Amino acid sequence: MAVPGASLVPILLLGLGTCLAASPSPKGVECILFNEEYMTCTWGSGQTLTANYSLYYWYENKLPVVECQQYLWDRSVRIGCRFEQSEIIQFQAFYVRVNASCNGQTLEIPSNRMELQNLVKPEAPVNLTIHNMSGNQLQLTWSSPYPKEQCLEHVVKYKSNKDTSWTNQEVKGVIFSFPSVDYEKYYTFYVRSKINNYCGNTQLWSEWSVPVFWGNNSTSKGSSGPERPRSPRRPRSVLTVSPRLVAGVAEEQLQWFWIHTVLIPIASCLLLLVLVVLLVRMERVWVIIMPRIPNPSKNFDDLFITHNGDFQVRWLPWLTTPLSWWQLPTPLTPLCPSRNGSESLKMLWRVSSPTTVKASAT
Amino acid sequence: MSHAFFRSIFRVLPLLLVLSPVNSSSCTMGNKTTEIRVKYENILSHDIEELVNMSAEYRDRCCKNKRHEHSKVFFCNDTQEIGSLQSMACNMLRFFNKQKINKEFRRKAALVSCGTLQVLQCKCERHKKEKVCTQVNAPNNEDTETVEQPKKKCNQEFCELKENISSLRSCWNKFEKIISR
Numbered sequence: 302m303a304v305p306g307a308s309l310v311p312i313l314l315l316g317l318g319t320c321l322a323a324s325p326s327p328k329g330v331e332c333i334l335f336n337e338e339y340m341t342c343t344w345g346s347g348q349t350l351t352a353n354y355s356l357y358y359w360y361e362n363k364l365p366v367v368e369c370q371q372y373l374w375d376r377s378v379r380i381g382c383r384f385e386q387s388e389i390i391q392f393q394a395f396y397v398r399v400n401a402s403c404n405g406q407t408l409e410i411p412s413n414r415m416e417l418q419n420l421v422k423p424e425a426p427v428n429l430t431i432h433n434m435s436g437n438q439l440q441l442t443w444s445s446p447y448p449k450e451q452c453l454e455h456v457v458k459y460k461s462n463k464d465t466s467w468t469n470q471e472v473k474g475v476i477f478s479f480p481s482v483d484y485e486k487y488y489t490f491y492v493r494s495k496i497n498n499y500c501g502n503t504q505l506w507s508e509w510s511v512p513v514f515w516g517n518n519s520t521s522k523g524s525s526g527p528e529r530p531r532s533p534r535r536p537r538s539v540l541t542v543s544p545r546l547v548a549g550v551a552e553e554q555l556q557w558f559w560i561h562t563v564l565i566p567i568a569s570c571l572l573l574l575v576l577v578v579l580l581v582r583m584e585r586v587w588v589i590i591m592p593r594i595p596n597p598s599k600n601f602d603d604l605f606i607t608h609n610g611d612f613q614v615r616w617l618p619w620l621t622t623p624l625s626w627w628q629l630p631t632p633l634t635p636l637c638p639s640r641n642g643s644e645s646l647k648m649l650w651r652v653s654s655p656t657t658v659k660a661s662a663t
Numbered sequence: 664m665s666h667a668f669f670r671s672i673f674r675v676l677p678l679l680l681v682l683s684p685v686n687s688s689s690c691t692m693g694n695k696t697t698e699i700r701v702k703y704e705n706i707l708s709h710d711i712e713e714l715v716n717m718s719a720e721y722r723d724r725c726c727k728n729k730r731h732e733h734s735k736v737f738f739c740n741d742t743q744e745i746g747s748l749q750s751m752a753c754n755m756l757r758f759f760n761k762q763k764i765n766k767e768f769r770r771k772a773a774l775v776s777c778g779t780l781q782v783l784q785c786k787c788e789r790h791k792k793e794k795v796c797t798q799v800n801a802p803n804n805e806d807t808e809t810v811e812q813p814k815k816k817c818n819q820e821f822c823e824l825k826e827n828i829s830s831l832r833s834c835w836n837k838f839e840k841i842i843s844r
Contacts, residue, residue, distance in 0.1 A: 418840070450844065451843035451844055452840055500839050
């Protein structure tokens, strides 16, 4: 990323005339703080530059102007400067001046004002670890070599062996939850970091981490060739799940699936059926659950036979307590057969219990 | 000899009174860094971001890489970040009534200033400035016409405000970095 020093480019070419006339243009001064441990400011490569360059720097409130203590060389040409941690001050305006000399001519070229906290490039995340959670969920965690984790934001890049493109997901913390995983697929995960807006104003992402894999890779042979970005300065930490272990886990999951979705429902239904059959068969239990409707027809057998089933009965409404026939206020008259249709036979009901009814006709 | 002695004493005493440090910050949220961080991250940082984006939209060529000689510069001093933020916020409030600057822009700047003072529980030395905050938070019923920025003439006040915004943002970044784990 070319940063505030791009204005140096044409001046470098024009000011020095023949020295750089045949060279392609350098990129300009580019300063990057690597994980806030050291910084490099570079202005080109040995292929394109031929003049003798010197870099001077200073901070807004802190003079004097200091020359670079450690130059970066390429093919005997100075192409940049390395600053150690003790020479770096953030949140103060930083200025750089590059002197280019060639054939006795010297040209001073100032740079733009820089704020080093906006030029921080954190190191790639490490220790990527996958955790199996309940409900087909995966949880990816990592750690960062950058000292202030709360000043970082992250992006997780992942895809399965059956996907054609990568999926990017922004994450604020160091945990990424993958909601629904397919056990038939083989997943690859990468993570990278950047200083968030709370602590700086930068667009410099770290390199991608070393990848971590998860899933069943038995059918795919190198189908998703992941890139392997280099992190040369720090030892790598990789967790790779072996295919055998993954296959064993998948088989066990399948067994549980069959048990939960097929076996248990069928067994429950069978048990219910058996209970119902038993219930119906055991009359003693059935009678309690489904009491029989009382049928007083047996008590009226004589009347039934006598009148050929053609008689009427009227319930005496004022009777709330059981009475005997001698307690009735008026004598009873028998009911004539329904041929007359106008008289009714008054029957006396003695309720001896809630379940049995005893009737007597007078 | 004695009168010379007393003259020197009388000169020193008033000097001591005048120069006695009045550095005590009038901010009361000093130790509550967790609370400050929560308010900054959840609320104020978004307003600052919007203000910075607005500032970038209003391009003014004369502001580019140029520090104005008469502009007041505030630094985010080490170990005095809260005091520095207070000074920056109070200074930014004076731009609220500058008619040469776009109305919405200066209103947003005042909002960020008031938000900063509120989060840090600070007061400005000149109490009139805080009255701006009540105006900013009140519904905008004014019908004052906005004076358009003259296109050819460089607007020094606008450039100064941009610098203040940049300084305020950097100082918040610095403070957040210090109080973060």
